[in-house]
Amino acid sequence: MNASQVITILTDFGLADPFVGVMKGIIHGIHPDARVIDLTHEIEPQDIRAGAFNLLVSYRYFPPGTVHLGVVDPGVGTERRALAIVTNRYLLVGPDNGVLTWAAMDDEILYSVSITRDEYLLADRSTTFHGRDIFAPAAAHLSLGVAPDKLGERIDDPVVLDFPEPNRRDESSIVGRTIYIDRFGNLITNVRLSEDEKSRVAEITMKDVSISHISTTYHDADPGKPMALVGSTGFVEIACSEASAADILRAKRDDVVIFHFED
Numbered sequence: 001m002n003a004s005q006v007i008t009i010l011t012d013f014g015l016a017d018p019f020v021g022v023m024k025g026i027i028h029g030i031h032p033d034a035r036v037i038d039l040t041h042e043i044e045p046q047d048i049r050a051g052a053f054n055l056l057v058s059y060r061y062f063p064p065g066t067v068h069l070g071v072v073d074p075g076v077g078t079e080r081r082a083l084a085i086v087t088n089r090y091l092l093v094g095p096d097n098g099v100l101t102w103a104a105m106d107d108e109i110l111y112s113v114s115i116t117r118d119e120y121l122l123a124d125r126s127t128t129f130h131g132r133d134i135f136a137p138a139a140a141h142l143s144l145g146v147a148p149d150k151l152g153e154r155i156d157d158p159v160v161l162d163f164p165e166p167n168r169r170d171e172s173s174i175v176g177r178t179i180y181i182d183r184f185g186n187l188i189t190n191v192r193l194s195e196d197e198k199s200r201v202a203e204i205t206m207k208d209v210s211i212s213h214i215s216t217t218y219h220d221a222d223p224g225k226p227m228a229l230v231g232s233t234g235f236v237e238i239a240c241s242e243a244s245a246a247d248i249l250r251a252k253r254d255d256v257v258i259f260h261f262e263d
Contacts, residue, residue, distance in 0.1 A: 007066070055070050
């Protein structure tokens with residue numbers, strides 16, 4: 001795989017503190033010509049699933065060879081490994097806690113490496129900021145074309161975060177769940193529908209709300225009225241025009257959404 005100059009960064013660090021800026025400083029010190037792109041730094045603190053979801057729905061829009069650096073790391077400083085994953089088209093770097101695996105498995109994992117070689121890390125490492133000391137320098141070296149195997153030994157047991165697949169009971173119904181709530185309050189489910197399924201939707205139920213069809217845009221219903229549509233992620237969303245569906249429905253992640261289809 002040819003290295004790309006592009007490195008994306010996803011973290012739960014926010015922007016109030018200097019953590020993200022310091023990581024970029026480390027990257028540019030090693031690879032001055034790197035093109036560093038902020039994917040998001042607003043993942044809720046320690047929310048590994050939210051980090052995995054955002055990486056899953058974003059990774060494929062970058063050039064092949066891009067290094068995706070994801071740091072949502074409640075286990076920092078423990079025995080959890082630092083990981084580099086090589087997929088068909090990309091390289092992913094981050095803690096071995098599952099945050100990388102939804103995106104990595106979607107593009108097919110070729111192999112994984114436990115990052116241990118000192119020459120590719122900061123010499124003076126802390127136990128609380130591996131984004132700076134391990135992941136940023138590793139990502140920078142990979143973006144320069146350093147072979148992943150030089151960073152450490154291959155492993156065959158990376159931590160895998162299981163994706164919550166919907167339950168397709170039969171052709172008449174699907175039981176799904178909300179897996180992510182975006183900043184607009186849209187409830188993103190784990191359900192992807194085929195074109196045939198979209199045309200056969202008879203009812204979608206969530207809590208005490210019934211939705212009769214799949215809409216096309218966020219303005220296909222009156223303000224504040226719940227609707228369902230396929231969002232930019234490819235998953236079905238429960239949304240409200242000009243309002244937060246999460247607030248109106250008092251919904252949270254893992255709430256059940258049931259799809260009923262016409263015969």
